[in-house]
Amino acid sequence: MQSTQRIFVLLFSVILLASCERNTPVSDNDVSEAPPATNSAVAQPPVNLAKTAIEDEAGKTEPEFVGAEACATCHQVEFDRWRDSHHDLAMQVASDRTVLGDFDNAQVDYFGTTSRFFTKDDRFFVRTDGPDGKLHDYPIAYTFGVHPLQQYLVEFPGGRLQALSLAWDSRDKAQGGQRWFHLNPDEHIRAGDELHWTGLNYNWNFMCADCHSTNLQKGFDLASQTYDTSWSEMDVGCEACHGPGSKHVTWANSSADVPSKEIANRGFPVSYSERKSASWAMDHDNGIARLAAKAETQAELETCAQCHSRRATAFPGAKAGDELLDHFNLSLLDAGLYHADGQIDDEVFVYGSFLQSKMHAAGVTCSNCHDPHSLELRVEGNGVCAQCHMPARFDTAEHHFHPPDSAGSQCVSCHMPAKTYMQVDARRDHSFRIPRPDLSDRLQAPNACTGCHSDKPNQWAADVLEQKFGKPLDPHFGEAIYAGRHGLPGAEGKLMALVADDSQPVIVRATAVSLLPRYLSQQSAQLLQVIAQGDEKLLNLGLAKSLEVAPEQIQAALAIPLLYEGKQVTEALAANALINTPVERLPEQVRARFNDAVSAYLASEKFNSDRPESLSNIAAVHARKENYEQAEAFYRRALSIAPYFTPAYVNLADIYRTTGREKEAEELLAGALTKVSNDAPIQYSLGLSLVRQQRNDEALEHLKQAAQSESTSARFIYVYAIGQHSAGKTSAALETLERGLERFPHDPQILSALVSLNREAGNPEKAEQYQRRLQTSAGIQ
Known part of the structure; x- marks a missing residue:
């Protein structure tokens, strides 16, 4: 399971929709029909697929998965090393052999809820709070992981497997282990909370499965809202890393060596053999080994x-x-x-x-x-580390400043915290x-x-x-990234220099690319155009991720080259950014490429439509096409499975605004305030709804709540201050902006408002002071 901090699990960006355009070049058939809000399917355990045969477009049979036991016939040494490794033990059927936790009526109290672990009829059970908040007995279906903790999976209706948030600490007792513990010990997670173990964020099928099993097929069905998840092997077997092995078995069983042109890489889709031939030579000048010759x-x-x-x-x-x-x-x-x-x-x-x-x-x-x-x-x-770093130079107190064999003398203590x-x-x-x-x-x-x-x-x-x-x-590159994240003076120039510096790691430069559209000028736009037409895949991904914040007038110039990038994820993200572009504006060849990429984007979102993020993304496509009924149905579905999902409330309220249903928008947002963990965006949207209804005093109170939230944004503070000013409270507005500037010291909207309001209030010196800060933040000397 991924980290269980209190954050939304955002896998794709969900944007706040402000407007929709016609002529979007996507056919209605490309977008899934709206799903039902509930299902009553009966739980089905995952299926073990002994072999999976797939035919490609040419009708040729693709390699099949044959299982790790087939590999042991010839590769016993490697098989024995793998056996009982963390890959082998990634997931197992719950049994006396696999369960490490104390199920001898052990009890755990968590904020007044007492869970009990016990056995009955040779099966393992937990009595704990279910989705209704009441205690139920749940049989343990599978173990998940082995060290330093082991989690346990419970079967639910609809083919779901859920990971308990009570886990077993499998470390030695001397290390504090051999105990049950809760993954969220400091906060009471109740039924219905986004982090309750019965909810989406502890769902094995989506969150965990594809990295703990071999040839995992999630098998989510949008219409029935059920899973038919399957695998070739329950754990991470040989073929997870080497690929399906049937053609390799054919090659191995051949009486004569099969020509490589018929079976490349001895039947595997990939070979790692070149790495073995790489030779390393020690550079005695700096004490670090280097590749003696180029090698893959x-x-x-x-x-x-x-x-x-x-x-x-x-x-x-x-x-x-x-x-x-x-x-x-x-x-x-x-x-x-x-x-x-x-x-x-x-x-x-x-x-x-x-x-x-x-x-x-x-x-x-x-x-x-x-x-x-x-x-x-x-x-x-x-x-x-001594394999490549000369111990006489690096494994010394002169280098690491600590006594030999102490914790501080370990390379990892300083270089891998x-x-x-x-x-x-x-x-x-x-x-x-x-x-x-x-x-x-x-x-x-x-x-x-x-x-x-x-x-x-x-x-x-x-x-x-x-x-x-x-x-x-x-x-250090971190200075440019920090400036880009926080809008510091000179951020654009620092990010541009980092993007252009090919001595820096490519993921660092890609991150700078993703931040640069926030500060776009003619110079940085030209640099991004060069990136879009280049062939560095991570830089292109960084650009595709950030296209929606780029000015609309240059989105097409940046996105269209990415449709030809060659990586499906990047092309799909680029197509989504272009989805409002009227079809007649695109050349015919580009139009065809665009439609293919949009179809891929929608297929990706449908694959992940067990999540509110993807349901909202599908809804957004419908909204842009002015298919408002379909959009509403998808947003409603998102909220039915994730009542805490803030973006769906905000975007659905925007549809109500667009279709002249402002009162419904107000009611939706007011009801959301008790359901979300971060209500600042809801307060902000509700305030704007009330402004549109000319209920300004009520609106100002909600805008205030958004502006004063711990999770506020510079935009929320700015709008609240403008609202105060419009209500004749200029002094209060200036106080709001000045407090906002303490949190967002280089925000151009806050600084601009301070310039204007101080001039209007007869404070020319303060206005000039903020004008200078604004120019400095913008990089104007």
């Missing part, structure tokens, strides 16, 4: 990244060796997931971190450090970074030094490192 070492990386990355499955069916962006919408270094300097914040599963590293740039890959079958480190402790998720699961940052305490205060990011020496300030650590290694020479 990265083939395995994108296969690993299919699961070991923060991403959303956009198009199912990924197999070993497939291009990542043909199937997955990869997260970049986004706020909330990564700190501005690229350090891990939320649980991001390695790949995005590793792409930032000098190890990746040098040709290192996952299996240089980890045995791909057992998953264990190839060498324990500092020995794994860990963060703990799910209460007990410590994950190490795989960006292998040099600690930069000199950046921590400026970028609000942690550092490994004061992470351990918590009694010391960041400046102390920065001084120690500078005294030993000298002052850092180059500016």
